[in-house]
Amino acid sequence: MLSICGTVVSLQQTLVVPLLPEFPRLLGTTLENASWLVTITLLVGAVATPIVARLADMFGKRRMMLLCLGAVVVGSLIAALGPSSLSVVVLGRGLQGMGAALIPVGISIMRDELPPERVGSAVALMSATLGIGGAAGMPLSGIITERFSWHALFWVSAAFAAVMLAAVVLVIPESKVRTGGRFDYLGAVLLSVALLTLLLGISKGGTWGWTDERTIVCFVLAVVFFAIWLPVELRTGRPLVDLRTSVRRPVLLTNVASLLLGFAMFANMLSTTQQMQMPTSTGYGFGLSVTAAGLSMLPGGLSMVAFAPVSAAMTRRYGARVTLITGALIMAVGYVMRVFLTHTVAQVLIGSTVISIGTAVGYAAMPTLIMRSVPITETASANGLNTLLRAIGTATSSAAVAAMLSATTMTVGGVQMPSLAAFQHGFWLAALAALAGAGAALALPTAPTRPPEPAEVVGRTGQGSETIVEGRVLRADGSAIAKAVVSGLRPSGAQVDWGRTDDDGRYRLALSGQDALVLVATADGFAPCAERVEVAGDTLPPITLGERLTLSGTVRDGDAPAAGATVTLVRHLGEHQAHTTTDDGGATPSTCPREGDTC
Template sequence: MPAAPAEPAEVSTPPKVTAVVAVLAFGGIVVSLMQTLVIPLIPELPKLLHATAAGTAWVITATLLAAAVAVPVVGRLGDMYGKRRMLLVSLLLLITGSVIAALSDSLAPMIVGRVLQGMASAVIPLGISIMRDELPSERLGSATAQMSASLGVGGALGLPAAALIADRFDWHVLFWTSAALGVIVLALVLTFVPESAVRSGGQFDFIGAAGLSAGLICLLLAISKGSSWGWGSSRTLGLFGAAVVVVFLWGWWEKRATQPLVDLRTTARPQVLLTNLASAVFGFAMFSMSLVLPTLLQLPKATGYGLGQSMLTAGLVMGPSGLVMMATAPFSASVSKKRGPKVTLMIGAVIVAIGYALGIVAMSAVWHLIIVSAVIGAGIGFAYGAMPALIMSAVPVSETAAANSLNTLMRSIGTSVSSAVAGVILAQLTITMGPVTVPSKTGFQVILAIGSAAALIAFAIAAFIPTRRPTDTGKPTPVAANAA
């Protein structure tokens, strides 16, 4: 009797690429919203939380420090134990932090909530890494460009949305909204995003994680608090000194660890090192726009240069830049495919430099600043789309999440330095209007000029990135791997 025909082997259905890209990009936008979520509340936080202004400043600082610690650690855990798994953990932290903040009426629980929100910042580098593992090569370039641009998109769109909610509803609604968005992203990830089989395994480097976290906290705390503590104070100088010592010891340990948190040999490759340096400088340049334009828009017209607009209007002026970032992501991927991501990064830097230079001479009307923010947004969209391609073409697949997380961290350090520098300039270059002192027009122009110069420095650094033959995959070719 003939044997029954064998049952056909079950063939796994490939993930719906468009859905995966859309879900991960949406998740990146939601997480980046957390950076601008509380900006409309800053003047009112002391009254809302029954605390001092110095105390409520930690609502911002705590998020910054938590993100700096979480991004490299969660990225490495994603490489080891599963990127989707760590993405879900990050989203759960976001939801939990949002709920705690929404239930807060005092400072301590608010800071706890903001810390948990900051710990979700690894969603963007994890999303880029999942795309590298799961997407077909022809879609990878444009998808990673969109995911990387979501960092800027969320920040740009978050300000008008947060201002609108804060203006029309109780302030707690801001955090309930972020919790709801987090739940939506979590459900979408569970439904559409597969778990990658690419894992490095091994043991987690707890000493390396503790050392890097301590060094980053010392550095960023000194940068963010230096203006209020005094740049020459023993506290600030002590933190800077501690950061140098801790980072040196951390580097010594990482070079000797068998399974380091950050592979410094890979990080020292010219393509990775120069891309990270350019990212830090670019982060500095990008954040200048977020500091200058809203302030300029809201200053009273009596100054002669302020535009006397509301926070909501200021947010709406910034909104188009986020849309432009997302719109330019496909063009960024196209240029990277034809000419290489190095060229794309250089183009983005030039566009940003032009945008800031335009802002120096065109700041007397609302439409002027809309154009300025849109031009800068276009440059950011180009540059942010190129950075993950440069990183991923120079690192092993097993280190994708860690490498992208380090690149994201470098951008965050750049934005932190930008905030500190801009704060010093605006505090020094002022005019007096009756009983109050406000930043002068010259102060804004100096920051815009520094932003333009920083973009040109990023261009110069990018020019020295080793040229590689463009590929459709964004993954290292044998030639590229050997060259690295």
């Protein structure tokens, strides 16, 4: 059910694309204004994804899925029932865009509810829906509009979403893994403005002109708001996006690979349909109709369904890192094939399908890598950030492909059209993006020599058996310590979960039937503390960090201690950390630098 929901909301991304040339006439507007029917869905989806994902971790994942599907239903009905005006349809398309946030939430539900041995294949299928729905949207749109009116597109969308909303109510349980707490309103507003201006500049730059004042203002505002947002998130005890976790090597590199593979995936979708529709007079086009060109994407979509379990099997046997590298390399090979296989429809479809296979393999590995590296209580928000970066990659890909197709043209019958070289340049660029994604995956930490247990493949445990327990980290005087990290370990040493404290010193762990737990707490400036506790109820005893970390040493003049000597602690790049003078015994107490510093 979750995977079908993912397919339904992915359909919204491309459902109106084939009709864009017709909407100016249908809605009495210009082609530039009609393009907002696609842009608004991208913008709303990008903004909603991190916010909805964070709310899902806090207040319930099924609840947020119902919210997303409800928005799709309402948006579809507004577009179908409202007057034929651009503003009404844009409003409906914006609400449909909220459905994009459903996919990372669905992936996190799978991790919470399914048996460990089934999570890998389930996540692989859910990840593949990003491509399946996008590929199916274009032929479905053509078939519906040829037989009915354009309003039928939105009626079908509303019906699908309503059926899935009912299915979620009946089938999907509400996860017990919830963190509660305060929502980061300021971080949400700042990130929303930054994303809106960034994606607006990317998506409209080709139409407005990359040196147009509007484009430049969008990019400048994006930089300014991101610059404000970053320190705000670092200071917030319970941020919208946990940047400290996001910059951990496995998470950071996986997100970089996600952005690059999103770029490569969407270039295939855009270029294939356009190449199929180019007139035969160009020498490389095939003159297919919109519907036939859309149907040419179906082999790729079906291959993604077929290879989702293959990707899961690869992850179980070789690890998610190897799976991601393999998927990216397959995509690069597919694009090289696209450069040379251009003579027949079959050749183009072979190259396109190879890229789709690589997409299915690579996409399925990324949620696994993310969930393995973040706290259980943050799986939805972490996957939301990963999905968001894919969306930024697809938006950038759309702008790059459009720029290349307009830059290298030929004149056919007095009309300027993209030349074959324009498509080939796009293929080479996408191949480079896929290779760069493989490079990012190659830099990921290698898997342990011993293959992980099934429960470790995607996180920890599943089957909805986890409960949330809460504790606090305090100083000796009873005041809270923010941003401390607490790891919950089994007595055998295996990690169960970990979390970071908020401004009140509170942390939350997801446990599954543990009676005894070893808690290890660390915080900047404090000596680590390890305690064995008995788990009873949903509250853990507080952890007190009372021992401050210091560096000490002795300065000697020959064999005698040197009193009154000056000692300065300097980081390896020359930055001053602290200085002191020795006592009568030559001893040098000093505050301790941050963990990992080299001085």
